[in-house]
Amino acid sequence: MEQHIYLQFFSKGSVVSNQTIYVKDIARLEGKSDILPSIMELPIYKINAKDKSHVVIDALTVLQQIHSFFPQITVHVIGREQTVLEIKIQRKIVTPVMLVLVWFLLFIGAALAIMNFHEDVSMLSVHQKLYSLITGKNLTQPLLLQIPYSFGLGLGMILFFNHLFKKRINEEPSPLEIEMFQYRQEIENYLAETNTDRRSKPWQSKSYSPFSSD
């Protein structure tokens, strides 16, 4: 009797080198419960040294593997037709040192950028004008306006990135988290669309499929 199962890929995120990917690692299945556990345990691909940073696994690769063990099963793929796995590489560089370096770089860069910005838009004369607008006095250095301004600058950035009030105000993801997610997704989409000749496939070229010739 023919059996139907449904398969839906999910994003696993990252894998480590030399890990074997099983069906259960990359997809959810739905169907007759007696065969599902054995399908879940089918190996799909073993990450090896030749893989660089990402591995794309196609629905066809998974279907072929399932069919070679269970030829009588009809698999319906729901949703995405491939999943992208990111391979975690062990880094040799000492990260704390790197972190301090990059931190310092960003710190100085941000300080310099804001000074350039202030000069560029004549912020000083705007502040002087604003000060005389409010108080009627002309001051060359309206620090009473400028020091709150400086702290407000940092506060505004933190507010925008939803860092300080993350837990208190809302549970929605911050723009930065959304941005990180979109960036990762764009990479995955790019890899899924462009790299059609993948190593994760058991056959090597686009035109050849193991069942087409015989």
Place this chain on the structure above:
Amino acid sequence: MAIEVLFAIFVGLSGGLAVGSGLVAFITVLGIIPRLVQLTKTYKAVQAYELAVVIGALVGTISGLHGLRLSLPDLFTVPVGLAAGIFVGMLAAALTEVLNVFPILAKRIGMEENLMSLVMAIVFGKIIGSLFHWVFYVTF
């Protein structure tokens, strides 16, 4: 004479139209108002915020062009300065976000876990840079 006046009015109006729509487009693209609405959960007040931007731009124009002067106590500049700073800070944050700075940087150097401390580096850099600018740099 009347033609000159009419032409001046026309030029002023069209210039103002271009600058005004540009300002609104800039603020809209950077998404600062939606962000503030989301943070404060005041979804119904969006129109009031629009009005605030428009009135603010008008007051800024009038006071800047006509040398308006009030005689309020000095301490009134503190909230004004703070608000100006928060707005510019959000502008700067929104700009770095539009330019995809953090995701690319964090990915390239493999510091996705330390993203927040990198953001804080920029935040402190902005505060210290700004303070240095106002307190020391301008007096040189």
